Every structure is written in structure tokens, then in C-alpha cells.
Amino acid sequence: MNVLLIDDHALFREALVLLFAHHLPEFRLLEADNIGQAVEVAREHGDIALVLLDLGLADSHGMASLAALRDALPELTVVVLSADARRDTIVAAIDAGAAGFVPKVARGTELADALRTVLDGGVYLPAQALATDAPGTDDATVIDALSPRQVQVLQLLLQGKSNKLIGRALDLSESTVKTHLLAIFRRLEVNSRTQAVLAAARLGLRLPQGA
Structure with a gap:
């Protein structure tokens, strides 16, 4: 299975190749130094x-990089790596469809944990993004309270998929997707997609495989 790294610093890419060989040998790391090459x-x-x-590429910068990638390859799950780990940047990345965020200062073991979290159906965010009051529930309670279809919708939401792509994947109209999302928001005690992802990360939420 492949992981695609998009970064225009050759030394950083080389370091990630070594990290994957040591911590994530089951994955092959593909490399690109700009959005066009990544596509x-x-x-x-x-x-x-x-x-x-x-987020800092030669041909694109900031959230424009994420937007360009999401437009070109909307079916792929994206985890942002960035030296800018301010909470506003993290939240903006999630709002733009990222399924996780890892600061570039993170240790190799933290990055490996983050990737496994996302690949296992969870959301990984650094502590500074989670500095709010968590909902008064736990992941098992949330999952048990959702219908099987709502679990599927939540799984795709946590992968950063838009309403349109969720509907396409599950053969649902966008209005039906919105109805399911409203029910999920109520269960998580949130009001938006971004808040739902942040809440899921605070809860350590994992979705059933094959949901």
C-alpha cells in the first residue's frame, strides 16, 4: 500500500523515507515536490x-495547496504536515477537508502513530487543536447511538469527504447526507463539520472497519 508525500524539501523527504522504513515498513512512500507532480x-x-x-510548496502555499489537491484528487485522504502549527491553521486545514494534521516538529514515533490513527478510521490532531471542553460522552456511546448509515457517513466525513462525495460513495442524495450529518452533529454536540472532526479527535473516536 502506498502513501504519497508532497513536500519540496528533499532532505525532509529523505528523512521520511527512513522513518517509513523503520516505523511503517508495510507502506511504500511515493514522493512529489509539487501539486502538479503529485497528481x-x-x-x-x-x-x-x-x-x-x-502546506508550503514552491507552486502553491497555505490552504491553497490543500484546496488544489482536493480539487484534483477529491477521493484521497489527506493529512497535513506543516511547520505552522497554530490552532487557526490546524482548524482551517480540517475545515478545508484534511483528515489529520501533524506539526513538522513532531517526533517520528508521533508521525507513525498519527498515520496509523488515520488509516484505522480515526482523526489525529495535535494537542493545541483540542484545547476545548470535550463532549460529555465517549466513542462507544457515540457509535452505539448512530445508525449503520450514519456511521458510514461519519467515516467518510472524518476522511475529509465533501457532502457530494459522501453521497456518491453511499448512493445518497446531498439532502439525505445533510440529514444524517445533522443527526451526527447532535450526537457529538457540535454545529459544524469542523467541530465534528475536532470532537472525534478529542474522543479518540475509531470507526468500525468496513463501516
């Missing part, structure tokens, strides 16, 4: 598990 690489390889995206 070409992704189209050559059909088994990309997720994308690691640096």
Missing part, C-alpha cells in the same frame, strides 16, 4: 492509502 504520481498508482501534504 501525475497519484494517477500512476491506484492504491494510495493517504497523502501527506506540506
Whole structure:
């Protein structure tokens, strides 16, 4: 299974290759140094598990990089890597469809844990993004309170999928997707997609495999 790294710093890419060999040997790391090259690489390889995206690229910068990638490859799950780990940046990345965020200062073991969390159906965010009061519930309670279809919708939401892509994946209208999302928001005690992802990360929420 492949992971696509998009970063224009060769030394950082080389360090990630070594990290994957040591901590994540089951994955092959593909590399690209800009969005255009990443699109070409992704189209050559059909088994990309997720994308690691640096927000500071030569051909794009900040949330524009994430938006360009999401427009070009909306089906892929994206985890942002960034030296800018301010809470506003983290929340903006989640709001733009990222399924996780890892500061570039993170240790190798933390990055490995983050990737496994996302690949296992969870959301990984650094502590500074979670500095709010958590809902008064736990992950088992949330999952048990949702219908099987709502669990599927939540799983795709946590992967950063838009309402349109969720509907396409589950053969639902966008209005039906919105209805399911409202029910999920009530269960999580939140009011938006971004808050739902943040709440899921605070809860350590894991979704059943194959949901």
C-alpha cells in the first residue's frame, strides 16, 4: 500500500523515507515536490492509502495547496504536515477537508502513530487543536447511538469527504447526507463539520472497519 508525500524539501523527504522504513515498513512512500507532480504520481498508482501534504510548496502555499489537491484528487485522504502549527491553521486545514494534521516538529514515533490513527478510521490532531471542553460522552456511546448509515457517513466525513462525495460513495442524495450529518452533529454536540472532526479527535473516536 502506498502513501504519497508532497513536500519540496528533499532532505525532509529523505528523512521520511527512513522513518517509513523503520516505523511503517508495510507502506511504500511515493514522493512529489509539487501539486502538479503529485497528481501525475497519484494517477500512476491506484492504491494510495493517504497523502501527506506540506502546506508550503514552491507552486502553491497555505490552504491553497490543500484546496488544489482536493480539487484534483477529491477521493484521497489527506493529512497535513506543516511547520505552522497554530490552532487557526490546524482548524482551517480540517475545515478545508484534511483528515489529520501533524506539526513538522513532531517526533517520528508521533508521525507513525498519527498515520496509523488515520488509516484505522480515526482523526489525529495535535494537542493545541483540542484545547476545548470535550463532549460529555465517549466513542462507544457515540457509535452505539448512530445508525449503520450514519456511521458510514461519519467515516467518510472524518476522511475529509465533501457532502457530494459522501453521497456518491453511499448512493445518497446531498439532502439525505445533510440529514444524517445533522443527526451526527447532535450526537457529538457540535454545529459544524469542523467541530465534528475536532470532537472525534478529542474522543479518540475509531470507526468500525468496513463501516
